[in-house]
Amino acid sequence: xxxxxxxxxxxxxxxxxxxxxxxxxxxxTLFAVAIGIPLGILITRKPxxxxxxIATANVIQTIPSLALFGFLLPAPWFGDRxxxxxxxxxxxxxxxxxxxxxxxxxxxxxxxxxxxxxGMGLTDRQLLxxxxxxxxxxxxxxxxxxxxxxxxxxxxxxxxxxxxxLGELIFRGLAMVNNGVILAGAVPAAIMALLADLLLGWLERxxxxxxxx
Amino acid sequence: xxPAETAIAFHxxxxxxxNGREVLHDLSFEIPTGEILVLLGRSGSGKTTALKLxxxxxxxxxxxxxxxxxxxxxxxxxxxxxxxxxxxxxVGLFPHYRVSRNIALVPEIEHWxxxxxxxxxxELLKLVGLRAEIAERYPHQLSGGQxxxxxxxxxxAADPPILxxxxxxxxxxxxxxxxxxxxxxxxxQKLNKTVVxxxxxxxxxxxxxxxIALLEEGKLVSCQSRDAFLNSSDPLVRxxxxxxxxxxxKRGPA
Numbered sequence: 001x002x003x004x005x006x007x008x009x010x011x012x013x014x015x016x017x018x019x020x021x022x023x024x025x026x027x028x029t030l031f032a033v034a035i036g037i038p039l040g041i042l043i044t045r046k047p048x049x050x051x052x053x054i055a056t057a058n059v060i061q062t063i064p065s066l067a068l069f070g071f072l073l074p075a076p077w078f079g080d081r082x083x084x085x086x087x088x089x090x091x092x093x094x095x096x097x098x099x100x101x102x103x104x105x106x107x108x109x110x111x112x113x114x115x116x117x118x119g120m121g122l123t124d125r126q127l128l129x130x131x132x133x134x135x136x137x138x139x140x141x142x143x144x145x146x147x148x149x150x151x152x153x154x155x156x157x158x159x160x161x162x163x164x165x166l167g168e169l170i171f172r173g174l175a176m177v178n179n180g181v182i183l184a185g186a187v188p189a190a191i192m193a194l195l196a197d198l199l200l201g202w203l204e205r206x207x208x209x210x211x212x213x
Numbered sequence: 214x215x216p217a218e219t220a221i222a223f224h225x226x227x228x229x230x231x232n233g234r235e236v237l238h239d240l241s242f243e244i245p246t247g248e249i250l251v252l253l254g255r256s257g258s259g260k261t262t263a264l265k266l267x268x269x270x271x272x273x274x275x276x277x278x279x280x281x282x283x284x285x286x287x288x289x290x291x292x293x294x295x296x297x298x299x300x301x302x303x304v305g306l307f308p309h310y311r312v313s314r315n316i317a318l319v320p321e322i323e324h325w326x327x328x329x330x331x332x333x334x335x336e337l338l339k340l341v342g343l344r345a346e347i348a349e350r351y352p353h354q355l356s357g358g359q360x361x362x363x364x365x366x367x368x369x370a371a372d373p374p375i376l377x378x379x380x381x382x383x384x385x386x387x388x389x390x391x392x393x394x395x396x397x398x399x400x401x402q403k404l405n406k407t408v409v410x411x412x413x414x415x416x417x418x419x420x421x422x423x424x425i426a427l428l429e430e431g432k433l434v435s436c437q438s439r440d441a442f443l444n445s446s447d448p449l450v451r452x453x454x455x456x457x458x459x460x461x462x463k464r465g466p467a
Contacts, residue, residue, distance in 0.1 A: 110308075116299065116301060117305070
């Protein structure tokens with residue numbers, strides 16, 4: 001069966017797997033943002049924590065994805081449902097770009113601007129929310145963009161632990177030695193990654209602080 | 214008449230870096246309310262450090278600094294900084310805010326009513342010699358001189374009684390710098406703030422300072438009125454004055 005025939009005959013299944021895929025990527029990114037950005041801010045305030053935090057996130061990044069999904073199977077609560085494992089693993093992978101870009105974004109704010117803000121009597125909170133985060137926003141968004149694009153690809157592996165998503169079609173196609181079925185999973189995943197990249201790239205440019213062309 | 218009130222006083226102030234290097238050594242002087250004190254010295258003499266001790270961006274290792282009769286240690290740092298306008302050479306305008314919001318930020322934080330803030334912004338722009346339409350621009354759309362003017366306007370926004378200025382005109386071309394210096398003098402006559410002004414330029418010091426404190430390697434060499442400074446016999450003061458007269462002597466037709 002070729003790619004096109006499979007797609008037209010299984011529209012509903014492909015669409016529901018794509019939704020499942022999107023759900024895993026969306027939820028894991030949300031958690032990664034909720035954890036990664038505060039961690040990135042924290043290590044700009046406590047320089048001693050910088051190396052251990054970045055090193056840990058780095059190590060997580062080096063674990064092969066298939067192995068990480070497997071490692072998490074016996075984990076309490078998470079191991080009960082494949083979807084939980086997938087979301088946890090994807091979140092762990094997304095942490096590094098988020099932590100690193102938040103840190104870099106804040107650290108690359110012009111020191112003259114920070115000094116002026118302090119000298120004007122901004123509190124630490126005001127400095128963070130009125131100056132540092134708005135000026136770092138586009139760099140942080142670039143981190144989210146990288147995380148999402150990586151996640152869309154990685155999430156295909158989640159099917160190996162039974163979490164569903166477009167990877168399901170890829171693994172089925174591999175088992176059937178049928179390129180059409182593989183493509184039915186791979187092509188929508190690639191399109192999803194491209195669209196996310198375009199959308200977030202557009203947002204990133206909009207959030208960049210105005211500067212001379 | 215009562216003697217002029219002291220706005221800022223340094224009492225035997227020392228400042229040491231964490232690595233043990235002594236940046237300031239036994240610094241004592243007073244600034245009466247309404248005066249412009251110029252901290253003059255070469256790079257690394259400790260003048261910027263002395264300035265940052267006033268608004269507690271740094272804290273002294275020894276001695277104390279009194280601001281309006283209270284040690285900087287007893288001030289709430291945020292409250293102290295809202296009482297002291299701060300303008301620096303890098304200006305540090307917020308690139309993501311328009312000029313108006315740059316100036317309005319501290320009044321906003323202090324919860325001034327909106328109409329009063331926009332009134333204040335318009336008033337300040339006029340005061341520093343900028344056209345009203347500048348308010349809608351972003352910092353990157355301004356010239357260097359305009360940026361410095363906005364920086365001064367921002368420092369004045371909440372009407373602080375004390376103004377700290379760290380080579381605010383240092384990065385400007387000589388003509389723009391001269392304009393801003395003269396405008397600053399006439400501004401000061403209107404506003405009567407107490408000003409601490411850091412510079413390495415003896416010409417600027419003589420033009421602006423009511424009094425001049427000369428720093429060298431973290432020590433106070435002299436602190437005296439402009440006239441006394443001009444007539445000082447101190448060898449280091451003489452060297453500064455010579456660099457100045459050397460240039461002015463060459464001016465004009467021979």
